[in-house]
Amino acid sequence: MPAPLKVALVGIGKIAVDQHVPAINASDDWELAATVSRHGTVDGVPSFTDFDTMLAERPDIPVISLCLPPVPRYRYAQAALMAGRHVMLEKPPGATLSEVHALDALATEKALTLYATWHSREATAVDAARTWLSDKTITRCHITWREDVRKWHPGQDWVFEPGGMGVFDPGINALSILTAILPMPVHLTAATLEFPANRDTPIAAQLTFSDNVSAEFDWRQTGPQTWDIEVETDKGPMALRMGGNRLELGGTHLTGQDSIMGEYPALYARMAELVTTGARDVDLAPMVHVADAMTLGRRITVDPFHF
Numbered sequence: 001m002p003a004p005l006k007v008a009l010v011g012i013g014k015i016a017v018d019q020h021v022p023a024i025n026a027s028d029d030w031e032l033a034a035t036v037s038r039h040g041t042v043d044g045v046p047s048f049t050d051f052d053t054m055l056a057e058r059p060d061i062p063v064i065s066l067c068l069p070p071v072p073r074y075r076y077a078q079a080a081l082m083a084g085r086h087v088m089l090e091k092p093p094g095a096t097l098s099e100v101h102a103l104d105a106l107a108t109e110k111a112l113t114l115y116a117t118w119h120s121r122e123a124t125a126v127d128a129a130r131t132w133l134s135d136k137t138i139t140r141c142h143i144t145w146r147e148d149v150r151k152w153h154p155g156q157d158w159v160f161e162p163g164g165m166g167v168f169d170p171g172i173n174a175l176s177i178l179t180a181i182l183p184m185p186v187h188l189t190a191a192t193l194e195f196p197a198n199r200d201t202p203i204a205a206q207l208t209f210s211d212n213v214s215a216e217f218d219w220r221q222t223g224p225q226t227w228d229i230e231v232e233t234d235k236g237p238m239a240l241r242m243g244g245n246r247l248e249l250g251g252t253h254l255t256g257q258d259s260i261m262g263e264y265p266a267l268y269a270r271m272a273e274l275v276t277t278g279a280r281d282v283d284l285a286p287m288v289h290v291a292d293a294m295t296l297g298r299r300i301t302v303d304p305f306h307f
């Protein structure tokens with residue numbers, strides 16, 4: 001068996017602890033060789049508080065996985081590529097489309113892997129949904145993505161700061177699935193964005209796309225959370241529930257499970273494959289829809305939001 005790939009995890013916060021560390025530790029392909037974080041550490045793993053110091057002192061680590069929020073991420077990704085390291089980006093891959101294009105060009109120039117991950121595309125039922133829809137005519141598609149920002153982003157003010165994307169932070173997960181499963185491309189035609197009076201990003205959004213596709217995202221849902229994509233076709237209805245992890249045909253459960261725990265192991269397996277084969281994977285289709293919504297969306301002001 002080949003030696004595991006060494007990876008440095010940067011930004012030891014909620015998603016690093018909840019998903020990245022367990023996925024890396026469970027894989028024979030990977031060794032968590034260092035962390036970089038101003039406050040966070042992982043037991044038993046060498047830790048750095050400064051990224052440039054880690055790059056200088058650990059030339060043996062070929063892969064950097066960036067779990068920072070999108071706004072600070074670009075500088076780290078650029079420095080890692082300049083230092084000859086392969087880079088894995090959390091979603092959304094950047095604060096703007098053009099900065100991710102710049103990273104993609106740099107990775108190409110340096111012949112390094114850049115992987116813009118979309119964890120929801122690795123949900124267990126997404127491939128089955130794509131296959132089932134591939135020879136159907138879609139007559140309607142509606143996304144309902146309602147979750148509790150206080151549960152998933154406790155105290156994280158960056159989601160409401162410019163570049164934090166607001167409700168599009170989870171909404172882009174739905175769009176990553178949509179752009180993976182539909183047999184035809186769609187484009188945004190209208191949007192309404194609800195901005196809390198005291199915040200810079202939306203807390204809710206309603207989107208209308210071409211081809212009778214629509215979406216509602218809301219971050220104010222308490223109690224049961226909803227991550228559904230319901231599709232009507234010429235051969236009957238299909239529903240992807242639990243964020244792409246459960247597939248129903250005609251109301252009957254066909255495949256999948258009510259768990260998201262397989263998504264990050266699949267991302268790291270894909271990253272190992274990309275590094276081994278010298279490939280890149282940077283698909284910005286989900287983020288184009290978010291940028292379009294921010295461009296075209298009608299803004300309305302709603303109640304202030306406090307964590």
Ligand code: NAP
Pocket residue numbers: 010011012013014015016036037038039040067068069070072090091092119152153156158169
């Ligand atoms: P987080 O816990 O708020 O941030 C992760 C870490 O990034 C922080 O602990 C912090 O570590 C570092 N960081 C924050 N701001 C920084 C800055 N300005 N400069 C340098 N480092 C900074 O966020 P998260 O929830 O893990 O989300 C991170 C990314 O993962 C986001 O893109 C998010 O969309 C994605 N994601 C999150 C979830 C979720 O459920 N929360 C799920 C899937 C994907 P130090 O202070 O220790 O440096």
